[in-house]
Amino acid sequence: MHRGAEPSTPDAALLERLRALVGAEHDAMLALIDRLAASADAAETGRLRAENAALRAQIQALDLHASYEAWFNATFATNLRTPNTWPFTTFEIGTPWCDKVVYGMQDGEFLFAEHLIEQLDAAGIAGDIVEFGTAGGTWIKTLASIIERRQNGRRLWGFDSFQGLPEPDPVRDGGIWHAGQYAASLEEVSQAVGAGRRPFLTLVAGWFQDSLARAPATAIASIAYARIDSDLYASAVDCLRYLAPRLVDGAILVFDDWQFSLNHGETLAFREWIGTQPDLEFEFLGMNMWAHLYLRVRRRG
Ligand SMILES: C[S@@+](CC[C@H](N)C(=O)[O-])C[C@H]1O[C@@H](n2cnc3c(N)ncnc32)[C@H](O)[C@@H]1O
Structure with missing residues (x-):
């Protein structure tokens, strides 16, 4: 799912909302960094820049995840949820x-x-x-x-x-x-x-x-x-x-x-x-x- 596109499934809608929330946090933080940079608080600016980079990585991961699910959905006409564990069991492998x-x-x-x-x-x-x-x-x-x-x-x-x-x-x-x-x-x-x-x-x-x-x-x-x-x-x-x-x-x-x-x-x-x-x-x-x-x-x- 790309920004602005109509979410086609409940999962896609959820991902889109999460993406929007993280995106808003990222943008607000960038504005804050700009203000701090103007007042020359270098230590605080550096810390915030690192946090902001982590948020950007999270956004990229969400975008990749969303585009994969949208592709799967379109290719197979099936809304298959991506699991968050592999294999899909909470039992430890080998037990x-x-x-x-x-x-x-x-x-x-x-x-x-x-x-x-x-x-x-x-x-x-x-x-x-x-x-x-x-x-x-x-x-x-x-x-x-x-x-x-x-x-x-x-x-x-x-x-x-x-x-x-x-x-x-x-x-x-x-x-x-x-x-x-x-x-x-x-x-x-x-x-x-x-x-x-x-x-x-x-x-x-x-x-x-x-x-x-x-x-x-x-x-x-x-x-x-x-x-x-x-x-x-x-x-x-x-x-x-x-x-x-x-x-x-x-x-x-x-x-x-x-x-x-x-x-x-x-x-x-x-x-x-x-x-x-x-x-x-x-x-x-x-x-x-x-x-x-x-x-x-x-x-x-
Ligand atoms: C995960 S194992 C297969 C497990 C197997 N199907 C079973 O029932 O236990 C992957 C196998 O693919 C073979 N393989 C992967 N790429 C190959 C390639 N390009 N040419 C030949 N064999 C390849 C490996 O030698 C390996 O034996």
């Missing part, structure tokens, strides 16, 4: 209650994924299932089990460097991740996910910028379900570029590391990408406490 909440939620998400694949099968929406970023294999194993249970004949692909994350971008990735994080070897993961006894599953090693530009990736024509779990902005850019011509009408697109910011990570990659995809529309299906965003893709025309 037994947090584990129960987190893994209970993960089980719920596995069921949701199966439900979506069941819908794809029932609607006759053909296409492979792809995960970008398999790490130790938790999700690819789950997707493989769903395919087996449903006997739907879909192919499953897992792309990863099998060396962990590449070097994050210090600005666009916001200092959360580090190079080599989540490293798990191809042999280790193949064994963990039973690739040898699952002929419909292929794990493909390499950096996305290389592996997605050559066979077997280039031979995949249609994708009905894609999970982007590669954390970083540049990695998501590679995945989305690859997916653009392959996502079928009705496909499911999942972001495992959605950022509540227009300028970071997968959110930035998606925001830039949709600007280049006039034929695609996105229906918001849901988001869980790990900021896993589920979308349905529609092809116009």
Whole structure:
């Protein structure tokens, strides 16, 4: 929401009021600083200038927050509140209650994924299932089990460097991740996910910028379900570029590391990408406490 624009939701209206209050305080303080400067009270002026800079930073943060929410609202026709904790639980990570909440939620998400694949099968929406970023294999194993249970004949692909994350971008990735994080070897993961006894599953090693530009990736024509779990902005850019011509009408697109910011990570990659995809529309299906965003893709025309 920009200054002067009509707030479109109760949250946006609240943010706008907060922005106006902080803005008024900031302006009043500037006027006071000017008066003090005229009377040459240097110490007091310096203290107030520091306080004023903090207020300015607060205003900038509110503006960024408001523009992110306005963009999300406009893009997905959904007023989704930005949480003030991550994950969205007050239980400390690693404690037994947090584990129960987190893994209970993960089980719920596995069921949701199966439900979506069941819908794809029932609607006759053909296409492979792809995960970008398999790490130790938790999700690819789950997707493989769903395919087996449903006997739907879909192919499953897992792309990863099998060396962990590449070097994050210090600005666009916001200092959360580090190079080599989540490293798990191809042999280790193949064994963990039973690739040898699952002929419909292929794990493909390499950096996305290389592996997605050559066979077997280039031979995949249609994708009905894609999970982007590669954390970083540049990695998501590679995945989305690859997916653009392959996502079928009705496909499911999942972001495992959605950022509540227009300028970071997968959110930035998606925001830039949709600007280049006039034929695609996105229906918001849901988001869980790990900021896993589920979308349905529609092809116009
Ligand atoms: C958070 S982990 C994935 C977790 C996994 N989906 C699971 O179910 O446990 C992120 C993975 O993305 C991979 N990755 C990120 N960027 C990549 C890139 N540009 N090329 C290849 N692999 C990448 C990393 O190697 C890492 O294994």
